[in-house]
Amino acid sequence: MNGEADHIHILFDAPPQINLANTINSYKTVTSRYIRKEFAEHLTGYYWKPYFxxxxxxxxxxxxxxxxxxxxxxxxxxxxxxxxxPPLNQ
Incomplete structure (x- = not known):
């Protein structure tokens, strides 16, 4: 996992039976709760909406x-x- 200011890349291995949309949604939900809890004071000035x-x-x-x-x-x-x-767009 790594990223830049406006996005992240996550490399993972998943069997074909996994619903990737649900997996991504779960990941975003869990990490949002954790980040908001862990860094609540710092994030207060940046995030005022109920989603991260x-x-x-x-x-x-x-x-x-x-x-x-x-x-x-x-x-x-x-x-x-x-x-x-090589650039990824080639």
């Missing part, structure tokens, strides 16, 4: 990329070390 995460999300499969390439991309998210990685 946006409703949107994106799920991608790794396709032709190896798991090592995907892991490296996520680990180096937000750093300047990504020069040796």
């Amino acid at each position: 995460w946006s409703r949107s999300y994106m799920i991608l499969t790794s396709g032709g990329a190896t798991i090592e390439v995907v892991k490296k991309y996520i680990e180096e998210q937000g750093t300047s070390n990504r020069s040796d990685l």
